[in-house]
Amino acid sequence: MEINIKRLTEEEFNKFAKLIYEESGIFLKETKITLLSNRLRKRLQPLNLKEFSEYYDYLQKLTGEQRKKEYEMLLDVVSTNETYFFRNERHFDALTQICIPELVKIKKNRKLRIWSAACSTGEEPYTIAICVLENMHLLNGWDIQILGTDIAPSVLDFARIGEYSGRRIEKVPPKFLEKYFIPKKDEPGVYAVKDELKKLTNFYYLNFFKDRFPVDMDVIFCRNVMIYFDKIYQRRLVADFYKSINDTGYLFIGHSETLHSISEDFEYRKILESPVYIPKARK
Ligand SMILES: C[S@@+](CC[C@H](N)C(=O)[O-])C[C@H]1O[C@@H](n2cnc3c(N)ncnc32)[C@H](O)[C@@H]1O
Known part of the structure; x- marks a missing residue:
């Protein structure tokens, strides 16, 4: 019926x-x-x-x-979970070519912590993992963790499986598709991320306004999610990111988002034509 x-x-x-x-x-x-x-x-x-x-x-x-x-x-x-690999690819140029090499020079404890906050189905943290692996010659022997968190359990399950097709992988450069993915034999057009990407990446449930944030983050990606919140929650979120991020860290937000009138804690920088936010000195 x-x-x-x-x-x-x-x-x-x-x-x-x-x-x-x-x-x-x-x-x-x-x-x-x-x-x-x-x-x-x-x-x-x-x-x-x-x-x-x-x-x-x-x-x-x-x-x-x-x-x-x-x-x-x-x-x-x-929740709206739209995402894909290499979304706003200039961010990943900045991460690969500038941010990671800079962190390698500065960090004495040889730990790298990157958080994809509101990661949806995993394309963003796996893209970050590709950037990290492309810098592996600098990161040998480093303790590296990429966290992917989201409020929607089903997208986290999808991310853990790590199989993608169509629009989700359209922007993956062919050399990376070959290097970091395995085509599924029985499902034409579907690609599974290789274990080396999975090993770097952990997914868990985190609601920005109910759960505790991870600390000691070197890089935070929080892209295309603040648009769903009003100013009150946006301010609260960015204030919590400030507590979560290391002094030498980098915060990436979506191209249509801004911290203007949201937070005074971060300074705007352009790195390789890409907008990035750096935490200001703590009082
Ligand atoms: C449009 S996706 C963005 C995915 C990825 N960051 C990107 O830019 O491609 C927005 C994600 O934010 C998540 N989200 C919404 N509210 C949230 C909250 N309060 N805490 C954590 N995640 C949240 C949604 O579940 C959704 O997966």
């Missing part, structure tokens, strides 16, 4: 938007009512619920582990 699910009413939309905002910082304008209806429907079906209001009431009643799990599923369907 087909279940006929309506579109969210304005009142329902406002209730869900408030709840999503409080849980994740994701700010949904009223123009997103159809988008949110379509995304929430993905949760109604497995829970066998007919009305959005029933789902809202269900969410209110949950406690403990069950609440945690369902809210994760909710944010999983609500």
